[in-house]
Amino acid sequence: MLGIFNYWLLWVLPLLAFTAMGFIIYALGEKKGKPAPGKYETYTCGEKFPVTDVGHENFYRPIKRILELSRLRHAHTGILSDYLLMIVTGFVIVLLFVMVLI
Amino acid sequence: MIGYIILILIVATFLSLIVRRDILPIGAIIISFLFLVFLAAGSGIVLFEFGGWEAPFGIVWAADKLSMMIAMLVTGIASLVAVYSLRYIKERRHRYYSLLSLMTIGMLGVSLTGDIFNLYVFFEIFSISSYALVAFFLDDYAIEGAFKYLVAGSFATTMLLLGIALLYGSAGTLNMADLSSQILQTPMFLVPLALLITGFGLKVAMVPFHFWKPDAIEGTPSPIGAIFTAVSTSIGIYCILRVLFIFSLIELNTLLIVFGVVTMVVGAVMAFMQDNIKRLLAYSSISQIGYILLALGLGTYLGISGGLYQLLNNAIANALLFLSIGVVILYSGGRERLSNLSVKNNILMFCFGIGALSIIGIPPLAGFASKYMIYLAAWEVSPPIAAISIIVAAFTLAYYLKAFSCVFLNPRGRTEIKGIPLIMLIPIIILAALCIILGILPHLGLYVVEPAVQALTNSSGYVAAVLGGG
Amino acid sequence: MIAETYITIVALIVLGIYCLVWKSNLVKKIIGLGIFAKAVHLLLITIGFRPGGIPPIVTPQNLQTFASLSVDPLPQALVLTSIVIDLSITALALSIAILAYRHFRTLNTKNIRRMRG
Numbered sequence: 001m002l003g004i005f006n007y008w009l010l011w012v013l014p015l016l017a018f019t020a021m022g023f024i025i026y027a028l029g030e031k032k033g034k035p036a037p038g039k040y041e042t043y044t045c046g047e048k049f050p051v052t053d054v055g056h057e058n059f060y061r062p063i064k065r066i067l068e069l070s071r072l073r074h075a076h077t078g079i080l081s082d083y084l085l086m087i088v089t090g091f092v093i094v095l096l097f098v099m100v101l102i
Numbered sequence: 103m104i105g106y107i108i109l110i111l112i113v114a115t116f117l118s119l120i121v122r123r124d125i126l127p128i129g130a131i132i133i134s135f136l137f138l139v140f141l142a143a144g145s146g147i148v149l150f151e152f153g154g155w156e157a158p159f160g161i162v163w164a165a166d167k168l169s170m171m172i173a174m175l176v177t178g179i180a181s182l183v184a185v186y187s188l189r190y191i192k193e194r195r196h197r198y199y200s201l202l203s204l205m206t207i208g209m210l211g212v213s214l215t216g217d218i219f220n221l222y223v224f225f226e227i228f229s230i231s232s233y234a235l236v237a238f239f240l241d242d243y244a245i246e247g248a249f250k251y252l253v254a255g256s257f258a259t260t261m262l263l264l265g266i267a268l269l270y271g272s273a274g275t276l277n278m279a280d281l282s283s284q285i286l287q288t289p290m291f292l293v294p295l296a297l298l299i300t301g302f303g304l305k306v307a308m309v310p311f312h313f314w315k316p317d318a319i320e321g322t323p324s325p326i327g328a329i330f331t332a333v334s335t336s337i338g339i340y341c342i343l344r345v346l347f348i349f350s351l352i353e354l355n356t357l358l359i360v361f362g363v364v365t366m367v368v369g370a371v372m373a374f375m376q377d378n379i380k381r382l383l384a385y386s387s388i389s390q391i392g393y394i395l396l397a398l399g400l401g402t403y404l405g406i407s408g409g410l411y412q413l414l415n416n417a418i419a420n421a422l423l424f425l426s427i428g429v430v431i432l433y434s435g436g437r438e439r440l441s442n443l444s445v446k447n448n449i450l451m452f453c454f455g456i457g458a459l460s461i462i463g464i465p466p467l468a469g470f471a472s473k474y475m476i477y478l479a480a481w482e483v484s485p486p487i488a489a490i491s492i493i494v495a496a497f498t499l500a501y502y503l504k505a506f507s508c509v510f511l512n513p514r515g516r517t518e519i520k521g522i523p524l525i526m527l528i529p530i531i532i533l534a535a536l537c538i539i540l541g542i543l544p545h546l547g548l549y550v551v552e553p554a555v556q557a558l559t560n561s562s563g564y565v566a567a568v569l570g571g572g
Numbered sequence: 573m574i575a576e577t578y579i580t581i582v583a584l585i586v587l588g589i590y591c592l593v594w595k596s597n598l599v600k601k602i603i604g605l606g607i608f609a610k611a612v613h614l615l616l617i618t619i620g621f622r623p624g625g626i627p628p629i630v631t632p633q634n635l636q637t638f639a640s641l642s643v644d645p646l647p648q649a650l651v652l653t654s655i656v657i658d659l660s661i662t663a664l665a666l667s668i669a670i671l672a673y674r675h676f677r678t679l680n681t682k683n684i685r686r687m688r689g
Contacts, residue, residue: 014465060500064375072368073375076313078688080250080601080681083313084593087257087300090310094303095296097357102292219650226657233664237671245675246684249668253601256661257592260605263654264585264612270647271619317687375689 104141104163104214105150107134108207115203122196127203128184134210135177142170147557147567157216157569158280164216164568167553168410172213172340174550175414179333179421180206182529183325186425189523190325190432198238198323204231205329209337216568218266219276221341225262229255229305232334235326236318247321251314258304258311265297278344279568282561298345299357305338307388308395309365316376316384320438324428327380331387331424332417339394339413343558358399363490366392370497377440379431382505383423389498390416390461393491397476400483407555408475411547415460415468415540422457422533426450429526430509433519440505444512447519449527451510453534458502460537463495468540471547577618584611598672598679602665609658613651620644 064070114130141148148170150163165173184202191198208228215221233255237248266276272290273281304311319327346354369389376382394416397409430445437443456467463473473495480488540547557564584607591604620643628645630638669679676684 018464060374060504069371069375072371073689076372076689078317078685079596080253080684081593081596083250083254084257086310086313087254087304088589088593090303091261091296091300093310094299094357095293097360098292098296098299098354101353101356219653223653223657226661230657230660230664233668237668240671242675243687245668245671246687249598249665249672249681249684252661252665252668253592253598253605256605256665257608260609260612263609264615267612267616267619267647267650270616270650276646320687372689 103150104148104165105152107137108211110134111203111207111210115200115207118196118203119200124188124195124199127199128181128188131177131184131203131206132181134206135174135181138170138174138177141165142167142174147564149568158275158277161220162216162277162568163214164279164564165214166557166564166567168340168343168557169213171410171414171550171554172336173210175336175417176206176209176213176333179329179417180209182421182532183328183425186428186526186529187323187325189526190323190428194238198235201231201235201238202326202329205235209333212337213340216278217276218269218278218281221278221344222259222262222266225305225341226259228334228337229259232326232330236322238323238326239321241321244321247314247318251318254311254314255304258301261297262301265294265301268294268297277568279565282565283569295345299342302338302341302345303361306335306342306391306395307338307365308361308391309368309388312365312369312388315388316372316381319384320378320380324380324424324431327383327428328421328424331384331420335387335391336413336417339391339398343398355399355401358395359487362392362394362396362399363487364392365389365395366491366494370494370501374497374501376501378438379427379440379443379505379509380438382440382501383420383427386461386498386501387416387420389494390420392494393473393476396487396491397479400479402479402482403555403559404475404482405479406558407548407551408472408479410554410558411544411551412469412472412476414547414551415472415537418533418536418540419457419460419469422453422530422537423461425526425530425533426454426457427509429519429522429530430454433522434517440508442515443509444514444516445509445519446516447522449522450519450530453530454510455506456534456537458506460541462498462502466538466541468537468544468547471541471544573623574618574621577614577621581611581615581618584608584614596680596682598669598681599666601681602662602669605665606658606662609654609661613654613658616647616651616654620647 111127111130111134114126118124118126148165150165151157152161152163155161180202184199187198187202205228208224208226208231211224212221212228215224233248233252236251237244269281269291270276272294273284275281275284300311304314307315315330319330322330342358346358366389369385369387369392373382373385373389376385390412394409394412397405397412400406400409429450430443430447431438434443434445460467460469463469473491477488477491480491588604588606588608588611591607592601593604595601595604622641622643625643626634626638626641628642628648634641672684673679678684
């Protein structure tokens with residue numbers, strides 16, 4: 001069964017790829033050096049905007065929007081009775097499975 | 103012989119409440135781990151008859167290689183957590199340690215016993231001490247998590263007792279080996295079987311029963327989170343395997359596959375949307391449990407060994423993640439939100455990265471070896487399931503990338519962690535080293551896993567060994 | 573006699589699960605849990621019961637007829653164990669309910685939902 005681990009290419013290639021990616025990112029970061037002061041400040045019609053960055057909750061916002069993933073999150077209401085009802089439902093599902101399969 | 107492990111642990115637990123020495127429970131857990139390693143090196147099934155009564159009449163402990171593997175995992179992770187907690191828990195430490203040691207007693211008893219009511223009793227010991235540990239900090243989150251877990255958990259264990267009562271009513275015995283030889287697949291056994299799967303499924307945290315886990319983990323101390331994600335799910339899976347394989351109900355494999363795939367997807371999607379680091383890790387562990395259930399449900403030799411190997415690797419990597427994130431939370435003043443949790447420490451960054459990459463399944467690490475076996479086994483049975491599991495691995499990469507970049511790479515409001523005590527660092531480094539070693543040399547892990555797979559698939563050998571008397 | 577006991581057990585289990593799932597007060601949930609557990613204990617006792625049976629104590633007089641007359645002693649031992657477990661769960665649950673009331677000033681579980689999603 002250990003034979004499945006003997007494809008050395010499968011091990012070495014991703015390792016090399018990751019190392020190469022790491023070096024490329026590191027080299028690009030080194031070359032640019034530090035940005036001049038004021039480079040990140042935003043000017044709009046002469047007004048100064050405070051520096052903002054994307055919050056963690058917006059990290060994968062498009063994917064969440066498109067796949068409508070938050071619907072699943074709203075199913076976890078945090079109310080104990082709903083959770084206990086989920087146990088009872090799960091029990092009924094398991095019972096049906098057992099009855100069908102055996 | 104194995105009964106004395108529990109005796110040592112019980113004495114240490116109650117003595118430590120009186121004399122208030124933390125070294126007693128820690129020493130007892132480490133001694134039991136070494137003792138189990140010594141026992142597991144021997145061959146065959148280790149039997150222990152309580153009071154000298156033989157198998158179908160008295161309570162018998164029967165430890166085959168599967169039980170040994172689970173017991174070693176339990177005591178190994180528990181001893182690392184116990185050493186780590188010396189600096190993590192600042193107050194009421196003797197109570198913490200006696201509860202931790204009581205929880206270890208429960209889990210050891212569950213994994214070693216051969217009697218189904220004895221299994222229920224130890225399961226309850228383990229559950230009650232874990233309810234108390236969830237509430238240990240006594241703040242709002244701890245109390246809310248504790249009562250949700252308590253009510254749901256005791257509902258499930260009462261269902262377990264109902265199932266055992268019905269099983270006793272229809273078979274007239276409580277010894278698991280005897281039950282498996284008496285079991286007839288009549289409608290009388292269907293309801294107890296469903297009750298048992300539901301009762302153990304809550305501890306596994308497979309999908310309709312998974313809600314308690316993030317809530318409980320958000321309230322607990324982080325080392326106990328390591329125990330919850332790494333070990334207590336393994337105990338649940340062990341119980342389900344005992345129920346399904348000892349009663350030779352291989353037909354139920356489809357149930358495991360369906361629950362495994364649903365658990366995998368729902369856990370990954372929910373982890374994708376979390377903004378609390380502990381909840382994210384909790385949902386991630388739920389998603390990993392799905393892989394194990396899927397692999398065990400495939401039923402082929404490759405699948406079962408992949409599943410048990412994934413159980414081992416998942417336990418190591420989850421414990422590593424929780425222990426390293428525990429240091430981060432401790433030193434940044436109890437903050438857990440990804441938006442304001444940001445630290446700078448190279449060792450922690452390296453160890454967390456190793457754990458995360460191992461869970462995702464990136465080649466040189468331990469998680470890859472087991473996940474590769476699972477993908478291959480799933481591809482043989484049905485290619486769409488293999489495709490789903492690879493897509494879920496991509497989701498895993500996505501949310502760990504988010505967690506890693508928010509915690510370790512965010513330059514704003516960063517606290518620099520200096521001078522982590524060595525006693526906290528050693529368990530983390532041991533676990534990270536295990537992740538790397540088991541990845542480069544998968545033979546070492548399979549050396550532990552293969553006897554367990556053979557013990558699991560050879561259930562008639564177990565029955566013969568237990569009923570034949572040892 | 574036995575049939576009525578089984579009907580009572582089923583009724584108690586349904587009542588316990590109803591109380592556990594649909595009542596939102598934490599103490600009522602604990603009461604429901606207790607009812608459910610007691611119904612299971614009653615079931616265990618009833619499984620071992622035999623109409624007109626004798627107590628499971630062996631004496632020199634009943635040595636011959638013991639096996640055919642006595643009730644099953646094992647479920648009684650199981651029930652004793654599980655009553656102790658049930659007691660400790662109830663005690664822990666009530667103490668956590670007291671703490672929950674101190675922290676949240678309510679026992680309505682519909683309002684204690686700080687952690688969700």
